Amino acid sequence: MFAAGTESAGWFLEHAWLIPLIPAVAFFLIIGVGKRLPRGGSEIGIASMLASLVIAAGTAYQWIQRVDAPVAEGELGLSRASAGFGRVVSEKVATEGHEVLPVINSWNWFDIGGLKVSIGSHIDGLAVTLLLLVAFISTLVQIYSTEYVRGDRRYTHFFASITLFSAGMLTMVLAPNMVQFILGWEIMGLCSFLLIGHWWEQKANSEAALKAFWTVRVGDMGLLVGTAALLSVFGTLEISEINEKAANFAGDNKGMLMFAAVALFIACIGKSGQFPLHTWLPDAMAGPTPVSSLLHSSTMVVAGVFLVARLYPVFHVGLDINIAGQDFNLIAVIGGITILIAAGLAFVQDDIKKVLAYSTVSQLGYMMLGLGVGAWTGAVFHIFTHAFFKCALFLCAGSIAHTGSHHSFDMKTDMGGLRKKMPVTFGVWMVSTAALCGVPFFSGFFSKDEIIDSAKYNDYKLFYFVAIIGAAMTAAYMTRATYLTFFGKARGGAAHFVHGDDALATNAHDAHTVDAHAADAHGHDDHHAPAHHSAPLPFAKSDSSWQITIPLIILGVLAVVSGYLNAPALGIHWFEHMTESSIGSGTAMSVPPPPKFTWAAAAPGLLLVALGFVVSLALCKAVFGEKKNALQGLTQRNVLLGAGHKFLVNKYYLDALYEKVIVHSIAHPISRVVYWTNQNILDGMVNAVGKGGKRSGEFVYKYLDQGLVDGAVNGSGATARGAGTALQPVQSGKVNLYGALLFGAAAVGALVLVLVNS
């Protein structure tokens, strides 16, 4: 298969392109035959994700081997070998022991105008991390979905879309060039549209789907233009070449590189829900919960972060990150703002999924901040750990709605006191919350702390404070959500579930019919009968059934242990070792190594987090507790607090700006003005010319022809009638004479032109 002298990099590394291909093929199978299968196509989806997972695991294994076993000396440079079907296998082999180069495996896709575009796989530490993560989370989410969307009227569509969604993310993750990257990126956009709008009978859902697609599309302008700019700077769209050239950038058109970085970052702002384009993300909760879970953990929203990490040399050099004396840069600023504004919004949400949605936005801000201050490893590791605990939190929310709160996501009206009846869900929620808040020895601690530390040591002091304040806010809003959901008195749907009280149940059901909640108004009512539910786990009989709780338990465990792949606090730097070759380095780029961990440095952040817990818990007890006190209803009484609350509830009025001002003005007044211009001015001119032509025809006929020509001939009645018949069409607007008139005019024009120029 390979030309002599080139060693195979390993079967899995060479065949990683199968990872997205399998679910992509599965999508067509599900669409084609899914409805006829006993499980409506879900079996194909799950099988394809499992197959991808196995190959991804094999790829990860071989990648680890590759990193740990430095290649022999003497195999310098880039060796390329043709391997049938026009496939090019290029495997860069390094001399130094620690520098491991990616395995790129690609076919020619098309050539146009000298531009070669390939399709294939680019495998390195970063790609392997995401491949494994996406395949793993997708598998769990699909298993979970078999129970969660059971009986849905578009069950097969759901599995088709969610499988294609994973395929899109996987395609993007191992893209060797920008075109394949955009392909995967946009496929995800399509699937998010389909999945968020899955219950499109309700207008709120289809609007959320449109909003997601449009907002991301606004960012995508940057992706298109940024890619064009990259092509003009580097003359290639291959990611490995772009990175190498950017890292060693020495040209004089640095401005264009910066432009490309900014344009591409705009795409990331849209996709990764960064300020100011974050507004689509909370609305995206209109989709089924497994979708929210997948969308917010390992796919879609991390795509933007992934783009920055993937093309890090472009951003690092283009935006002068880590240049001495730089206090801020675009990425850090946007990341920092996002952390705080999203965390602020999480405080005023009543919908549990929206709390989690804003929490995701805020955590994505951390990832961006990490990339903006040079903490590449921290940021990528945060993608990794965040995926597990955020996926777990969303699936917990789904589990509660599915079993404990009558399909409501409203914490204030339908939850509370659920911890005893739903022990698995509660346990996983608590572990994941601890990880999210960065409690020591849970996974989120290790990743987030590295970002915070780097901000401090790389001299982005302001962002250090932003990050620790954000951490405290995270702890506080998660405490609020936890309290409202699992503690206190059971309310509404939860009361029915916890007490099993029929009288209460009737009341609860009357007050909260399923369709009253737009976010989950999906007609679950048609399969409420308990007979439909599968068996729960033996030790948690009142909790959700096993398809839901087993994925939860797995994710809960990972929310703790995944952090130990890179735990600077314990001297573990394994993840860093595996992925550092993806960062990029060169004459124009030097990323500082991660700072050495000390507990003293971590202490201020941890103290603030602890403070966040304590204060929030106290406030929750006071505000939501049963004892009457002065704090309750304070926002109604105090004008200043009330205004602040209103400002938050209205999401800083950004939605109003976008929807009511920008979108509305384009869709209505602006487009109408344009159309009016079209009809009355442009078309008016055309019609005027037409009428003018007709009038002059009439004039010619009436005065010249009938008056002069005909008069001169002194024609008999017969002649006049003959001429009249012949010329009648002029008056009645027949075509051919207009044509003749125009041709006559044109012929005169031609003569003039020829005479002038001869």
Added chain:
Amino acid sequence: MIQDQQWLLSVGVFLPLVGVLVMLFIPKKDEATAKGVAIITAAATLAVGLYTLFKFDYDQSEKLQFFTTNSWIKPIKATYTMGLDGISLPMYILSMIITLLVMIYSWDHVPNPGNAKAFFILMLVLQTGMAGTFVAQDLILFFVFFEVVLLPMYFMIGVWGGENRQYASLKFFLYTMFGSALMLVAFIALFINTGSVSFSIPYLIENGSSIAKNTAIWIFAGMFIGFAVKVPMFPFHTWLPDAHTQAPTQGSVILAAILLKLGTYGFIRIALPILPQAAEKWAPAIGVLAVIGIIYGSLGCLAQTDMKRLIAFSSVAHMGFVMLGISTLTPLGINAALFGMVAHGLITGMLFFVAGSIKERYHTLEIKRLSGMLLQMPRMGWILGFCAMASLGLPGLAGFWGEFPAILASWSPAEVLVANGHQTLFRALTIVAALGTVLAAGYLLWLYQRTAFGEPSAEFAGAGHGHDDHGHHDHGHDDHHSDIHDVSKFEWIAWTPLLIAIVVFGVVPSLMFKVMDPAVQQLASVFGGK
């Protein structure tokens, strides 16, 4: 030039006329026979086309193949010259496919006032004109075919069109005629300025660059207007929405899929290679008008209340991308334009098909009145969604490869344009054009949301046969709307090839790029490298 099988293109072009001849002897009442003969003729024509596809030498796609030249009208030195290269081939074949599919669709969709025989005859004549335009290698021959197309379309709109058909057809005819007149002037001027030797395009390409620059700019202006009206480019587009809205479905499909491309094809085949020195002067203006067209057309779409008119306006926007690609004078941009021409033909053709079928079922295309189509006609609804996604340029479907390379190309336009100091202009145009992709997502998905999502409106709610657990089977069936049914057999036959082609060309764009690229590179070499 490769001169083998010289008869092949003539057969491909004129075979439909043989069918017309046969059909003249079929009594008007015997509609089935007339339709059958027409469809068999179109199928035979396509078979000739497929044979051409098979015999085409793809390793020499930059050369004119099946080349033939004969004396024709001696006094004016017009010759009968035909040839086919990688630039013509895709459109030549597409015209044959579209005609056949439109005819199959027409089997049970002959619009009012009937008379299938005449309707099918017009489509065959139209086919000869379209195919002829794409293979003509002589300006007079090109002009004749270009004009032959006009008449059948004029009658299709004027006789089988909607309420305002008289106005629309006349406007279509006169406007295009006006452009053609100027184009003919330009052709004659070209002839005279190259020594009155020949109208043959290969000859003119060789000798066109000897024309003085100022003269060339004027001649280009004439061609520009002729082609720009046909494309149509802003501000010459106003005939299009009327023609499309009033035309019968078949007319709209052919108009969108093929007729508009006669203009862009003219730019690529005639205007750029014969007058490169003028093209580089005109390119910035073309680029600006193209981008105005993109934004203007998109905004026009947002203002529409009628689905068909919306699709018509979207053509203005999409053809703007094609023209933007051409204006860059780069191989990348011209490839994008050629790909965009075919992609737009497939996608917008499909959209007009769907619109026609919706009109047939609901007797209206007013967006406000349509809702919940996915529940009443799930398959039709999904096809509409698929076409909307393709139309807004989703990667993996054909539309993307017309837009994305055009954007890449306009960021880095041809060297001659950079040398003239137009780089910044073109970069600004790129950004504005990228905004066009956002607006495209805007009007298409908004249309989709309003028509396909939600519940069927009360007006049509009784008529659905779509979804078992959702159709409201209250027995108040309104006879007027009881014909709302999902995609029919003939619709499937006519649409499936287009739907497959949209996916296949989206996934494997090299199928087309490979054919076009050598010819385009040769064409663009005069403008300097990439």
